[in-house]
Amino acid sequence: MPEPYYRDENVTLYHGDCLEVTEWLKADVLVTDPPYGRDWKQGELKGHFTANRTGIANDATSVVRDAALTLWGERQAVVFGDLMLAPPVGTKHVLIYRKPSNAGLRGAVGGYRRDAEAVYLIGPGHGSGIGGESSVLTTGAVMMGGALGLGGRTGPPPEKPLDVLERLIAPRPGIIADPFAGSGSTLVAARNLGRKAIGVELEERYCELIARRLDQMCLDFGGGA
Numbered sequence: 644m645p646e647p648y649y650r651d652e653n654v655t656l657y658h659g660d661c662l663e664v665t666e667w668l669k670a671d672v673l674v675t676d677p678p679y680g681r682d683w684k685q686g687e688l689k690g691h692f693t694a695n696r697t698g699i700a701n702d703a704t705s706v707v708r709d710a711a712l713t714l715w716g717e718r719q720a721v722v723f724g725d726l727m728l729a730p731p732v733g734t735k736h737v738l739i740y741r742k743p744s745n746a747g748l749r750g751a752v753g754g755y756r757r758d759a760e761a762v763y764l765i766g767p768g769h770g771s772g773i774g775g776e777s778s779v780l781t782t783g784a785v786m787m788g789g790a791l792g793l794g795g796r797t798g799p800p801p802e803k804p805l806d807v808l809e810r811l812i813a814p815r816p817g818i819i820a821d822p823f824a825g826s827g828s829t830l831v832a833a834r835n836l837g838r839k840a841i842g843v844e845l846e847e848r849y850c851e852l853i854a855r856r857l858d859q860m861c862l863d864f865g866g867g868a
């Protein structure tokens with residue numbers, strides 16, 4: 644069994660490739676924001692970079708996302724994704740995550756910002772029936788440039804806001820898995836709800852960030868993109 648990079652009462656984090664470090668498969672619900680599959684680069688505007696050129700590992704295609712989803716199998720999953728890509732196999736419903744009002748200014752097309760993402764509800768267990776909440780998810784978070792102020796133009800991939808993640812996690816009982824943990828927002832949101840979570844992250848610098856974030860959680864006010 645691999646040694647965790649970080650562990651507390653609720654959260655266990657592994658450093659490594661989630662296709663090889665498979666402890667996350669022991670969880671009950673997958674809530675994750677995988678590489679986008681469109682070669683996202685931090686700080687890019689029309690081919691120019693304003694700061695450190697920092698991309699997301701395995702972001703050129705959706706191959707790694709799909710391999711992880713295949714490992715997960717036909718179980719309950721909530722997966723963020725780019726609206727330009729086809730939904731993963733087994734998608735039952737697509738929600739829209741509307742980012743904070745100052746998001747997506749860079750890279751606007753036709754006068755429209757890139758300020759929305761898909762959230763795929765995959766597999767069983769999401770419930771059905773009449774009524775329900777709007778399928779457009781909004782956040783009360785202010786975009787402050789990433790966890791602990793390290794995001795923005797030079798830091799990790801834009802994190803998802805805690806209030807949106809908490810709404811997605813709360814009605815889905817069991818242990819939460821995030822095999823593409825990034826800056827750790829899913830793990831933090833799960834812990835905020837008193838839930839257990841298992842994360843994996845490929846990049847050690849992000850594992851370090853997550854560990855620090857979880858250690859300093861009382862100072863985390865939940866900013867996100």
Ligand SMILES: C[S@@+](CC[C@H](N)C(=O)[O-])C[C@H]1O[C@@H](n2cnc3c(N)ncnc32)[C@H](O)[C@@H]1O
Nearest residue numbers: 660661676678701802803823825826828844845
């Ligand atoms: C879109 S980001 C996740 C951002 C996250 N939602 C947050 O709030 O910070 C995707 C993450 O997956 C990681 N990643 C890419 N391939 C991976 C793999 N094979 N195993 C584990 N992590 C991987 C990247 O390093 C990146 O941090």
